[in-house]
Amino acid sequence: MIWGVVQFPGSCDERDALAAAGLVGEARMLWHADDDLDGIDAVVVPGGFSYGDYLRAGALARFSRLMEALAAFAQQGGPVLGICNGFQVLCEAGLLPGALLTNEDIRFVCRQVEVVVESNRSPFTAGLEPGERLSIPVKHQQGRFFAPDDVLDELESCDQVALRYAAGHNPNGSVRDIAGVTNEAGNVLGLMPHPEHAVDELTGSVDGLRLFKAAAAALA
Amino acid sequence: MRLETKTRNEERGTRNSAHRELGLADSEYEQICELIGRDPNVVELAMFSLLWSEHCAYKHSRKLLRRLPTEGKRVVMGPGENAGAVDLGNGYAVAFKVESHNHPSAVEPFQGAATGVGGILRDVFALGARPIAILDSLRFGQLDSQRSRYLLDGAVRGIGAYGNSIGVPTVGGEIYFEAPYEHNCLVNAMCVGLARTEEMVRAAASGVGNLVVLMGASTGRDGIGGASVLASAELEEGEEKRPSVQIGDPFEESKLLECCLELLGQGLLVSLQDLGAAGLTSSAGEMASAGGVGVDIDVSRVPLREADMEPFEIMVSESQERMLAVVEPANLERVLELCDKWQTGAAAIGEVTDTGRIRVLRGDELVGDVPVSALVDECPLYDLEPQEPDSWTYGNRATLDDRADGAESLLALLASPNVASKRWAFEQYDSIVGSRTARGPETADAAVLLVPEVDAAIAVAIDGNGRRVACDPYRGTVEAVLECAANLGCVGAEPLGVTNCLNFGNPEKPGPAWQLDRAVSGLADACEAIGVPVVGGNVSLYNEGPEGPIYPTPVVGMVGELPDPRRAAGSGFARAGDAIALAGPFGPSLAGSELAKLRGELDLGLPGVDLAVVYAAIAGLREAVRSGAVASAHDVSDGGLACALAESAIASGLGCKIDLDPLVEERGASGETALFGEGPGGFVISGDRAKLEQLASDELPVLVIGEVGGEALEIEAAEQSLSVPLADAEHAWRSLAERVESA
Numbered sequence: 001m002i003w004g005v006v007q008f009p010g011s012c013d014e015r016d017a018l019a020a021a022g023l024v025g026e027a028r029m030l031w032h033a034d035d036d037l038d039g040i041d042a043v044v045v046p047g048g049f050s051y052g053d054y055l056r057a058g059a060l061a062r063f064s065r066l067m068e069a070l071a072a073f074a075q076q077g078g079p080v081l082g083i084c085n086g087f088q089v090l091c092e093a094g095l096l097p098g099a100l101l102t103n104e105d106i107r108f109v110c111r112q113v114e115v116v117v118e119s120n121r122s123p124f125t126a127g128l129e130p131g132e133r134l135s136i137p138v139k140h141q142q143g144r145f146f147a148p149d150d151v152l153d154e155l156e157s158c159d160q161v162a163l164r165y166a167a168g169h170n171p172n173g174s175v176r177d178i179a180g181v182t183n184e185a186g187n188v189l190g191l192m193p194h195p196e197h198a199v200d201e202l203t204g205s206v207d208g209l210r211l212f213k214a215a216a217a218a219l220a
Numbered sequence: 221m222r223l224e225t226k227t228r229n230e231e232r233g234t235r236n237s238a239h240r241e242l243g244l245a246d247s248e249y250e251q252i253c254e255l256i257g258r259d260p261n262v263v264e265l266a267m268f269s270l271l272w273s274e275h276c277a278y279k280h281s282r283k284l285l286r287r288l289p290t291e292g293k294r295v296v297m298g299p300g301e302n303a304g305a306v307d308l309g310n311g312y313a314v315a316f317k318v319e320s321h322n323h324p325s326a327v328e329p330f331q332g333a334a335t336g337v338g339g340i341l342r343d344v345f346a347l348g349a350r351p352i353a354i355l356d357s358l359r360f361g362q363l364d365s366q367r368s369r370y371l372l373d374g375a376v377r378g379i380g381a382y383g384n385s386i387g388v389p390t391v392g393g394e395i396y397f398e399a400p401y402e403h404n405c406l407v408n409a410m411c412v413g414l415a416r417t418e419e420m421v422r423a424a425a426s427g428v429g430n431l432v433v434l435m436g437a438s439t440g441r442d443g444i445g446g447a448s449v450l451a452s453a454e455l456e457e458g459e460e461k462r463p464s465v466q467i468g469d470p471f472e473e474s475k476l477l478e479c480c481l482e483l484l485g486q487g488l489l490v491s492l493q494d495l496g497a498a499g500l501t502s503s504a505g506e507m508a509s510a511g512g513v514g515v516d517i518d519v520s521r522v523p524l525r526e527a528d529m530e531p532f533e534i535m536v537s538e539s540q541e542r543m544l545a546v547v548e549p550a551n552l553e554r555v556l557e558l559c560d561k562w563q564t565g566a567a568a569i570g571e572v573t574d575t576g577r578i579r580v581l582r583g584d585e586l587v588g589d590v591p592v593s594a595l596v597d598e599c600p601l602y603d604l605e606p607q608e609p610d611s612w613t614y615g616n617r618a619t620l621d622d623r624a625d626g627a628e629s630l631l632a633l634l635a636s637p638n639v640a641s642k643r644w645a646f647e648q649y650d651s652i653v654g655s656r657t658a659r660g661p662e663t664a665d666a667a668v669l670l671v672p673e674v675d676a677a678i679a680v681a682i683d684g685n686g687r688r689v690a691c692d693p694y695r696g697t698v699e700a701v702l703e704c705a706a707n708l709g710c711v712g713a714e715p716l717g718v719t720n721c722l723n724f725g726n727p728e729k730p731g732p733a734w735q736l737d738r739a740v741s742g743l744a745d746a747c748e749a750i751g752v753p754v755v756g757g758n759v760s761l762y763n764e765g766p767e768g769p770i771y772p773t774p775v776v777g778m779v780g781e782l783p784d785p786r787r788a789a790g791s792g793f794a795r796a797g798d799a800i801a802l803a804g805p806f807g808p809s810l811a812g813s814e815l816a817k818l819r820g821e822l823d824l825g826l827p828g829v830d831l832a833v834v835y836a837a838i839a840g841l842r843e844a845v846r847s848g849a850v851a852s853a854h855d856v857s858d859g860g861l862a863c864a865l866a867e868s869a870i871a872s873g874l875g876c877k878i879d880l881d882p883l884v885e886e887r888g889a890s891g892e893t894a895l896f897g898e899g900p901g902g903f904v905i906s907g908d909r910a911k912l913e914q915l916a917s918d919e920l921p922v923l924v925i926g927e928v929g930g931e932a933l934e935i936e937a938a939e940q941s942l943s944v945p946l947a948d949a950e951h952a953w954r955s956l957a958e959r960v961e962s963a
Contacts, residue, residue: 012387016655049385052471
């Protein structure tokens with residue numbers, strides 16, 4: 001399979017995401033100003049500070065030219081993984097529900113946390129067992145997931161909460177400990193933890209690689 | 221084209237003291253007049269005042285720095301380039317440099333620290349190296365001071381804001397809190413980059429007719445005179461100097477970084493130089509000087525933030541996120557296209573000439589014209605007038621009763637902000653971006669970065685205990701070098717190169733002059749003894765507050781290599797039941813120690829160090845770690861052996877049972893000195909008992925002192941005996957956050 005990793009001005013984790021995806025398939029960098037996703041089987045919108053996050057995290061990147069093609073790709077059921085800033089971009093673009101607010105304690109936090117698999121509907125969690133714990137790092141300042149209660153109830157009843165922080169591991173005050181959500185169809189997953197930084201035992205954990213492997217297996 | 225200037229005679233009677241306000245001495249002004257044959261005009265005076273400042277010209281330190289060993293077979297680039305670099309093999313080099321941003325940070329800590337990071341990143345990518353790590357070395361007044369907490373909070377947020385958003389991990393560093401830094405905090409940032417050796421460029425301009433291209437942010441009035449106003453005089457009225465502090469924009473720099481690396485990767489640049497202190501003047505001057513050429517700059521072609529800027533303002537603006545490149549005319553179009561792709565500014569503002577002069581033009585009008593050599597190389601260098609102080613002059617307020625027992629002393633030391641965990645700070649930094657961080661903050665004594673490009677890893681550390689340097693500038697500086705080498709040894713790394721930042725008080729005063737002189741000798745001797753070249757660095761003088769100078773603070777940054785990152789030892793114990801040993805010729809002493817500080821007993825003097833003996837032990841430990849014989853390794857540092865044991869225990873969640881009588885007997889120390897004494901050459905290692913015993917050699921003495929296990933730190937040491945529950949020790953060691961935030 002062929003992965004595409006979107007690069008915006010100000011992206012930081014795009015090369016790491018490219019390397020992680022490259023462990024389970026072919027991976028190509030996609031430039032934000034391009035306009036087609038021909039031949040791409042799955043897209044990663046990586047972490048970083050697209051456009052400096054100056055207006056609001058993800059608020060400017062959503063207007064990138066490539067985002068139109070990405071929205072069409074997602075609507076056709078193409079798998080899309082938004083990590084951290086990528087999650088923020090996908091929320092801003094309306095491809096995912098909710099919003100990501102400044103962390104409860106206002107500060108940037110970089111820490112290894114444990115998350116619990118809630119749903120295996122998305123191609124990135126397919127094959128993982130609900131209740132499984134994964135050790136994956138977070139690093140962000142605007143990572144507090146928020147949505148109104150009625151939206152949250154609906155997300156939960158529709159099995160759209162993909163990952164929650166394990167008890168005592170919520171690093172940012174996210175409502176209902178939500179670490180990752182999918183769109184209604186389940187093909188678009190956004191999460192604050194960085195699975196691309198958990199693909200090598202030497203750097204701390206290989207649990208993140210399971211998300212990439214799951215998608216590769218689901219698409220095989 | 222002729223420059224409109226007054227002749228010297230016309231000026232002589234009415235000459236005002238503008239040069240003094242810009243920081244130039246009368247004698248220096250006279251010398252400038254002689255060099256250029258007339259009085260400088262306003263543009264030229266501004267240029268000279270900056271390039272002849274302490275910050276740019278090193279006029280009080282350059283002679284001393286000649287003592288440092290700078291050559292070695294692995295050196296790719298040494299002092300004089302934007303950063304130093306050493307060869308890693310397989311076509312790769314590692315570039316690194318540490319630089320200070322002390323005075324801006326003391327005035328406005330967030331922007332001061334942020335732009336300190338931005339500046340050191342540019343120094344590294346100017347060589348064509350991709351930055352892969354940041355480390356920082358910070359000094360503040362005591363934590364109970366509200367000003368210190370404000371500066372700490374701002375500096376940490378500033379470092380994070382810049383490093384995190386540009387995508388370079390902050391993998392290590394150190395923070396000390398000492399009263400002499402109350403008014404003059406230190407913010408030193410080090411950057412490490414990885415380059416393909418064949419793509420690296422130097423800063424020297426060459427090729428008459430080649431174009432000079434200014435890239436990155438537009439030029440504004442920010443930071444005008446930063447180098448002379450902020451960095452080359454004592455700080456007094458910081459508030460009024462705020463407009464001299466630069467403002468950072470990491471997004472701009474992120475684009476500039478990617479753009480420069482892509483340009484260099486395609487071979488489109490002849491040379492590249494960052495714009496730091498003294499802005500265009502310094503960059504153009506240094507490029508021309510290094511290349512033995514001249515440069516014409518047309519200020520009317522510089523993209524400006526404010527339309528009405530004067531030529532002198534454009535020439536000395538310290539607006540951030542700018543680089544100066546030399547480009548062959550045939551490549552200009554490609555260069556501008558790539559800059560456009562990265563949405564970063566670019567303008568050809570001048571050209572390389574054969575005049576040997578920096579000529580400043582505004583369109584057709586010549587507004588400044590000076591010989592490059594006068595500007596860059598002719599600044600007078602001064603001899604220091606050092607005088608050794610005869611007593612301890614820094615004060616030292618006791619905070620711990622000297623009747624405190626061993627357990628109370630241990631808890632007080634663990635809670636001391638110098639010893640306590642710095643998690644509060646390092647969790648605010650992205651330490652993992654780049655996927656290289658195999659050992660990050662507080663997991664090992666040095667940070668370990670994977671370099672799959674050469675199928676190995678590098679280790680990096682930064683150290684410098686100013687208090688011990690104040691006790692003895694020579695020995696304290698030797699210890700800083702040994703501490704770095706020891707930290708590298710704990711992860712199995714062999715030193716390749718050193719960078720340093722010399723933070724001292726006013727060199728025109730005899731005491732700080734003596735400290736500087738002795739410290740540079742210590743740095744030179746230690747680097748010579750361990751065979752590691754100094755490939756770059758920075759000097760920050762005039763660090764003083766109303767109560768006097770800061771502790772003399774040479775900060776040493778060291779980079780080493782290790783063949784197998786899987787064997788890089790962590791600092792925490794690994795398994796219950798493992799034996800614990802003290803390795804190395806460690807001879808503990810309370811002189812200059814953290815305990816002496818808490819008790820208000822600081823005084824001049826540190827015990828002597830046998831450099832060869834200590835370095836042989838460090839080398840022995842390195843081989844032991846590489847062989848896989850040890851399960852953990854942690855060097856004995858601030859707070860002595862008891863604190864080192866506590867840190868290894870807390871990191872593992874496992875207690876230990878220790879008997880230090882063998883140390884007391886063999887090294888003639890008291891129990892208390894064995895517990896809390898400090899000095900180089902000591903390591904706490906753990907692992908299989910037989911394997912540890914087999915490590916013992918003439919170079920690396922090994923004393924088995926106990927065993928891992930239990931839920932307490934239980935230590936016997938002659939007349940001393942202590943038992944502290946691990947949870948209490950951890951609570952004390954993790955108390956920094958609460959004490960910073962509660963204020």
